[in-house]
Amino acid sequence: MEVYFQLIKDVEGLKTAVADLRRSEFIGFDTETTELDPYKGELRLVQLSDGKSTQVIDLRHFGSNGDLRTNEALQPLRDLISDKANIKIAHNAKFDAKWVRHHLGCELDGIFDTYLASQLIAAGDSERRHSLADAAQFFTGIELDKSMQVSDWSSAELSHSQIEYAARDAAIMRQLRDEMADRLGRDDLERVAALEFDCLMPIAEMELNGVHLDETRWREQLDKVKIAQAKTADELQDMLSAGVAQASLFGRAEINLDSQAQVTDALVNLGVPVPNTTRAWELQPLAETYPVVAKLLEYRGVAKSLSSFGENILEFIEQKTGRIHADFRQIGAPTGRFSCSNPNLQQIPHDKQYRRCFTAAEGKRLVIADYSQIELRILADFSGDERFIDAFVSGQDFHAATASQVFGVKPKDVTDEQRSFAKRLNFGIVYGIGASRFGLMTGLSQNDAENTMRKYFGTFRKLDEYLRNEGRRLLQERNARTGSGRLLRLRFDENDRQQTASARRYGINMPIQGTSADILKRSLRLLHDQMRGTSARLVNIVHDEIIVECNADAAEATAAILENAMCSAGQEYITKVPVKVDVHVAEEWSK
């Protein structure tokens, strides 16, 4: 394809170019950088296109990397990037937003992200890919050659083909957006698209902010686990090799404790009736009878902490900031949930010993806020079940309140066991639990489990009705939506019972889990706006939890902002049930 571009190298050229672009409501936007990490590399090119002509700004002519932020000549460019009246169309705009934020010192506002749009339109179809080349092909039929993406963007003189490539990626965006916007409209996805685009900048900033991990504390914790692991491994080794014939004169036979096959063999030799899988919940019942099984479970626990939460995480500390800057994927799951990697800050063990290593920097505080029972509140709201709703409105312990209703006893007479049954069912129904699984986790017989569930649904009639109706509807229409209108298309073979049952559970769960994600995303935008100009910085999110770091003397004010933003966001999506947020100030990530 033919691309008309201009290479901008001076102040006057920049002024004219920006003035031209200002007339366009939609602007294709892209950047080229020398690295993937904004703390490591240089922001080399910024490309802006009105669809007809494309401006390629070579920032090397506007000062060295460190002082771009203070260069007054770049102000028109910053203003354009930050003005929501001009929509910048970019593919994975979080990437560009981070570079622009860090190197030019301005926020990206007015966003259409073709990566997120592609994901929303795919509606959970995992076959679809979402690279720019894939999206361009799918929506416009244009074939893009991305081979230049990895070329050297640090050389003094960029080649003609490099600049042409850079220009082309920005030039194509207008046409791509038009096609996508049309599709978003037809699929009724405009509200969720706005929600996603609005929370992009908060996430970009969160990644730049990073989170502080106390390395010394982490190593101390690690040493303790290492000692425990060595001891447990040794004991397990002894117990397992007792059943191995080769445990000869020369000592015990070494078994690889991490090898599923070897451990299973050894267990069989010891006469343990090993189930099909050796997963914890399958082995748990055997642990009482067979000490070796208990020891195996203990070993797995420490081995997991050591491998997944060991020294590896320290490799992620960025030298320049002394902090961990993980990667968050905004639409990490089809439900709309975030995912996180390198490292995954959403799976740090809840155990205090781990979490207390994540600390506020010197003179700072962490403000930690999480939604109380948000998914169950969403379910109560969606179903409209008065008794379920009452359990929230009453303000007392929710699980005890539901137990009181299910078992027909006064709230103060609810036994621990009754509360526990209710609690497990409350959580389980969100995932579409069945009687056998419920029985397995509570120790109830199949019969008793069924009876308890019958009692539960007999109490919450409208909830039962909602789940049945919704299940029927989604199998028929093969789709589900969250509060923001996020769409999931279900694919299953209706003649396959297992597939159908699985699709039903997924389809029931998605609007609940997804609306929770909607609410979190909405709260991030509100928070971002309300924290502007303060010392408060977003540092981590874990599905229903938000962690902000701020100056110690601003902690109380920040806590109020956080609680307010989260509650307001929640009440935009649920109206029949109060939204509750627990917030507290601490120097480390713990309760």
Place this chain on the structure above:
DNA sequence: GTGAAGGGCCAC
């Protein structure tokens, strides 16, 4: 040597 698949387990 590298990469994918499968099993397992951490979070919500």
Place this chain on the structure above:
DNA sequence: AAACGTGGCCCTTCAC
């Protein structure tokens, strides 16, 4: 015969 949803990371195993 009945198997609870979403993710990422680590390990082993196995194919190339």
